[in-house]
Amino acid sequence: MAEKTLKLPSEVYAEIKDKPLIGKRRRVQLPQWAVAWLVLLPALVFLALFMFYPIINCFFMAFIRDFQYVDSGGTFALSNFFRAFSDPCLQPFEGAIHCTKRLGKYFMAFGFNNFQTVLSNGLFLQSILNTAILVIVEVPLTIIISLLIATFLNNIKALKGLYQTIFFLPYVTNSIALGLVFSILFSNTSGGIMNYIITRLGGQPVNFLGDIAGLPYKMADGTIVELPAASKFNQGIVIVVNSVWNGLAFKILVFMAGLATIDKQYTDAARIDGAKSFTIWRRITLPLLSPQILYITITSFIGAFKMYTGVISVYGQGAYYFGGINKTDWMPVVGWIYLQMSNESQYKGINLGVPAAGSLVLLAIIMLITAVQFGVSKKRVHY
Amino acid sequence: MEVRIENLTKTFIGRKGVETTAVNHMNFTIPDGKLVGLLGPSGCGKSTTLYMIAGLHKPTDGHIWFGDEDVTNLPPENRGIGLVFQNYALYPHLSVRQNIQFPLDNVRFAGAFGEEKNAVADAKHDIKVTKHDIDESKKAVKQAEAAIAKAKVKKEHFEKAEDAVGVEECEEIIKRSESLKKSAVERLPKLEAHLVDAEKKLEEAVQNLEKAKVAFEELKVKDPEAAKEKGKTKLSKADKDAIAYEMARIVDIDQYLDRKPKELSGGQQQRVAIARALAKKPKVLLLDEPLSNLDARLRLQTREEIKRIQRETGITTVFVTHDQEEAMSISDTIVVMKLGVVQQIDEPQKVYEEPANLFVAKFLGSPAINVFDGEIKGGKLLLNGKVFDTDKVYGKVDRKVKIAVRPESFTLVKKGGSIPVTVKQVENIGRDINVVGHVEDQPENHLKVIIPSELREEVLGKEKLSFNPKRFYVFEEEGDRVK
């Protein structure tokens, strides 16, 4: 093999000495901000089309009576809004101010009545309560579990890659499919491993999935017992387990990335200072991980408030089945909103103002809680 | 406490299985209360040595002793040491005060009757160990007996076959097993006696514990304050505040107690790290290049401060540095390292005056020692063919050697000195004059001579000068000192 001989730097300099350098380019230089906008443009177009426009529409819908796409308003909500002024056929909201004086023969067809409808709807209030319970149970649970798993994954050496892959699998799996797996695990038919274990340990089968009472359940020894009535608690367990598992992968990933940025010298120093592993974790690792914990807490709360697939996928009985005889046992807020937009609602998908108002209420709740979290975190997060 | 390093070795296995021996069979002892400077160029294994003493790295081989205790396998949290990291490693989310108090938060006392409890635990442990030993000895007796029986059968067999070697082997086995059995049998009564003793001790310890419990209950009634003090398992906030303030005062950062580390300058952070290491009164203090990030003035000041604190507290200290002047000024003993191997262990002055090899000679002293080529011929040391040393007879073997003279060890002579020098430049540096040049006929061996400025007139404008060495060293070509 020929040996590679290095040139002397002086040779290189001698070679390039007389080469002409590229001339100053007299091109029009866009200012930085213009370049930035240009790069952002495609994203902005899509955002405008699929985010901002629907959000603005939603605002208008929520404040107007009998919003209709197909009618004279076309698809732009604002035109519907103007229709409120100009359409003599449009009925005013109950109790709305009669504006005949100022607007001639026209009525005020916009106001807060949609919100009134939403907030006085028992099912809506129940769905808020349902969501709140799921959020309060699920979010702390999933954060604690993912933190623990991330810590252990960070500490083990052997088979680390394998474990990481296992815990990452839910992330690349479709969440409906994942929910179906859980609905089978918890079912009262074949494949219902949970009930198999419970009955094998001497317990009675549990109606996890909100089925009607009295269904036959075949015990391991062949005898048939009747399935007890569904309780909300038992169904809640399945929903929580499913959504915790569903969200684990991403959180573990974020925490592992955070842990990797913590200099090993801090834990070394803490050991020298006589701290035991748990003390090191509590007093050094956790505070240094607090930016990631804040991020995960906020996104988890938001995600959990928007919970929907996590519930229906567990039952696997369609988009509007949320358990129980009334199909509403664990109806979440988003579920309620979808229901109102569907043909199954009392409005038959015609009055979109009501679900729009529901979404705005949900938005308000999420914003409020996020603001509170940011406020609390000011003192406790160390960047 | 005395720290003893015995045959200490650390080999890192890097990616692709490449091995780096960072520390190679190191031996040295730090006497109680002394300060040892670990000196060597960057990458020679100083930090690795320190981390092994701290317990953060597990040695590949060798032992570390703190006094009579072998701490080689003790985790760092149980070693009672203080360590100042090269880049401080202050906890960024804690204030200076909390940083200094962190080691104190981890201090746990045994509580109201800790001594008595410990005595019970010790006695129980003793019993367990003794019982185990007894079992082992009994097992050993049985094993020996079985081995003897087996060997006897075999021996008969061999005797029939008239196999002398086999018979001899069997007899050997029988003899060995007999002696094993004997020692085990002799051990047994001693162990059993010890067990009886230990059981008695346990009984006593349990009684003492009961008494202590009763006494403590009484004390609770009589003097609740004293009982509370006696029963405490942690340092109180007031105690910790007091210590933190005192430590901060010692290193002169008491006005910054409520700041976060990132609000301090490098030097201040360094001092916080020292305060944190001192807070729990460590038995051994380890400092990893603690002055490397300070400016020149602060470095001098902190160096003296460390020396003072070390003297006052009497803590056995290891001070790692790559700066020979720093090591010289602060250490009681210097350990010079190169590529993981100890080159010399001596008092600073001795390392400077009696370097063990060329590496040590070159590493210590600024400006560096001058080295030029000499030769030994017929037992005489020659420079450029002329006799250099008239006093001493060198070994019989003719060979090339290196002659080394410190810059300040030259005396200027009018003529006929043993070192003829070609002058390139004369630098005036105030009190002294630097003569820069080379030994005649050895242009590749640069030379720097420091002479007093009174001799200015005599060297200015001259192209050739002649010197005699006040003191010189002779080294083999590969670096060992020629004695």
Ligand SMILES: Nc1ncnc2c1ncn2[C@@H]1O[C@H](COP(=O)(O)OP(=O)(O)O)[C@@H](O)[C@H]1O
């Ligand atoms: N964790 C490690 N893995 C592999 N090699 C290491 C590791 N730590 C140190 N080394 C190597 O060991 C040698 C000594 O390092 P170190 O003790 O840090 O030197 P010093 O503190 O004297 O500058 C160096 O060659 C370094 O590259």
Ligand SMILES: [Mg+2]
């Ligand atoms: Mg180092």
